[in-house]
Amino acid sequence: MAMEMVVTQLARNWGWIVVRGVAAIMFGVLSFAWPGLTLAVLVIVWGAYVLADGVFAAMAGIRLRTWQLTAVGLLGIAAGLVTLVRPGITALALLTLIAVWALATGVLQVIAAIRFREWIPNEWMVALSGVVSVAFGVLMLARPGAGAVAVAWLIGWFATVYGALHLVVGFRMKGLANRMVAKPA
Numbered sequence: 001m002a003m004e005m006v007v008t009q010l011a012r013n014w015g016w017i018v019v020r021g022v023a024a025i026m027f028g029v030l031s032f033a034w035p036g037l038t039l040a041v042l043v044i045v046w047g048a049y050v051l052a053d054g055v056f057a058a059m060a061g062i063r064l065r066t067w068q069l070t071a072v073g074l075l076g077i078a079a080g081l082v083t084l085v086r087p088g089i090t091a092l093a094l095l096t097l098i099a100v101w102a103l104a105t106g107v108l109q110v111i112a113a114i115r116f117r118e119w120i121p122n123e124w125m126v127a128l129s130g131v132v133s134v135a136f137g138v139l140m141l142a143r144p145g146a147g148a149v150a151v152a153w154l155i156g157w158f159a160t161v162y163g164a165l166h167l168v169v170g171f172r173m174k175g176l177a178n179r180m181v182a183k184p185a
Contacts, residue, residue: 085140
């Protein structure tokens with residue numbers, strides 16, 4: 001019964017999922033628009049994005065009382081703060097930080113998708129966003145010496161796909177919320 005309450009809260013708070021998706025897509029578009037940005041600017045932009053994403057995820061996780069989403073949020077906040085406090089970190093350190101963040105959040109999203117599979121229609125989209133995140137992290141670890149422009153494009157693709165998947169899930173949660181409201185008690 002507790003899982004149904006979490007799904008109900010997710011459906012009622014579908015807007016947070018959409019906000020995360022929009023933020024990721026905006027970050028992705030910026031990465032495509034300015035792939036030649038200096039690494040220092042890319043570090044700041046990524047730090048701000050992952051901090052904002054972490055805050056939204058942590059707030060939703062705390063509100064929904066789900067440790068996976070809270071953990072994703074705390075990882076994002078930590079990664080964003082480290083990045084913003086130490087913007088002079090090397091490109092390799094940044095790539096490793098991004099890769100570890102992507103791997104950890106991806107694994108947690110896959111776990112959440114498996115856990116919610118009985119209550120969320122098309123939970124495969126949540127799992128797919130986790131798989132995309134894990135694949136991105138693996139690629140970042142496999143090719144740490146890639147140029148800044150290639151990294152910007154890779155980050156742009158990741159953020160855009162990740163954001164689009166969050167938008168789809170968020171609007172599906174809105175539909176679930178609407179069906180719940182329309183259903184007589």
